[in-house]
């Protein structure tokens with residue numbers, strides 16, 4: 355295996371025997387052969403994870419994300435295939451996995467460190483940092499069976515964050531505690547991502563886009579798409595809409611297919627005809643030089659009678675992180691019912707803050723219903739491009755300070 359390859363999985367899959375007795379189910383863990391009525395939690399797939407990759411694993415509930423990561427971590431026996439790991443892999447996949455409930459926090463740190471292959475001297479050198487990261491006060495002296503789930507997560511995350519792992523495998527659902535701990539975990543993951551390799555199960559497209567440089571999408575135990583996070587999360591959004599509403603034709607998409615981002619989707623009972631961004635003089639805008647007032651015009655057409663049209667937009671940076679968005683329902687301006695053949699121009703007046711230097715895209719959509727519950731008729735990714743020339747000193751947005759005051763509070 356090349357030294358650049360951190361994980362190489364070939365043909366790994368996991369099948370469970372359906373309607374089998376407990377004994378058969380237990381035996382099935384150890385048998386490679388499968389019956390045709392087995393349920394495939396993960397269909398056989400190949401996956402190569404390279405050094406420095408930060409991979410977001412996304413997919414609906416039950417799509418096989420945890421199964422895939424457990425197979426890669428070797429905490430679940432595959433029904434077929436094999437996995438090779440290059441380096442120290444640390445995982446946070448199951449609450450309390452690897453902990454002894456009767457041991458104290460200190461004892462469990464030592465136990466986990468030993469399981470990860472740290473020497474006694476290395477463990478003693480790191481144990482203070484691990485306890486400090488966990489920050490659970492006197493509970494560190496108590497058996498972990500007395501811990502809240504948040505304390506379990508704190509201790510488990512503190513261990514994997516401090517053992518000099520080469521690869522981290524994390525289920526984001528577990529990596530949550532209170533807001534301060536979550537922020538601490540995210541800061542750690544962002545700095546780890548600069549040099550390490552991460553696989554990370556998430557239900558949140560925004561964190562995949564902001565943290566990852568690769569994403570894979572699973573559906574019904576199959577690897578459906580693999581590519582850059584922006585493309586894959588947009589495709590996932592499209593899939594979610596198709597799950598929720600009556601099916602129209604969808605082009606089949608293969609793994610690695612460059613056409614994964616089909617650009618637009620929807621039922622097409624309504625369609626977006628034109629999108630433009632105008633300044634106060636009514637001139638088209640393609641460049642932003644700071645905070646400015648703009649008018650986003652979206653013209654839609656009805657191909658069928660529609661009682662409650664809904665028009666929305668979002669502005670994203672080049673990675674696909676949503677900077678802001680809105681829709682006609684938020685704007686308190688209910689749109690009129692439309693008859694087939696009618697067109698409607700919807701104008702959103704926006705005060706756009708200064709955006710840091712870079713390229714931005716506006717995605718637009720027209721649906722039917724309300725903001726929470728609607729049929730998607732036409733969604734266009736990246737319908738309009740803007741470039742910002744502004745250099746923001748700190749952060750992504752420039753929000754000018756209107757006024758500053760100061761008050762001397764004490765005198766010597």
Ligand SMILES: Nc1ncnc2c1ncn2[C@@H]1O[C@H](COP(=O)(O)OP(=O)(O)OP(=O)(O)O)[C@@H](O)[C@H]1O
Pocket residue numbers: 370393394395396413414415416417418419420421422
């Ligand atoms: N021990 C088991 N026996 C039978 N089926 C199982 C077993 N473990 C998991 N499955 C099934 O395998 C499928 C994939 O499960 P998995 O936990 O990998 O999904 P997931 O994508 O991680 O879901 P979630 O987002 O809900 O955590 C599911 O349909 C699940 O019900």
